[in-house]
Amino acid sequence: MYCIRIKTNHRLDEYRQGDRTNIGVKLKNGCVRFYAWSGFCLEVAHPVKLQVHSFTIESAWNPRSRQSKLPQWSELAENEYLLGSYEDGFVYTVLPFRVLT
Secondary structure, rough: OOOEEEEEEOOEEEEEOOOOOEEEEEEOOOOEEEEEEEEEEOOOOOOEEEOOOOOEEEHOOOOOOOOOOOOOEEEOOOOOOEEEEOOOOOOEOOOOOEEOO
């Protein structure tokens, strides 16, 4: 299952499709503004850079295999962001995950 982690102070919170939260979006001037996150999408309306701590690596997890481990996480560096999409006042994380600098 697709999932992202957002760091709030010293806590990591996990979010899946259907969860609601606010997520940081890096603006062109370098500031960060928080928008309501509304899950995952497949198309980009208006591209944005989302501040995310880590995301799941789906290729390493097969839920139908008993030998498969739980989802593995890929952490982003401080200057890396996930590709997102802004539409109608909400932001979405674009699938498949794409890391931006």
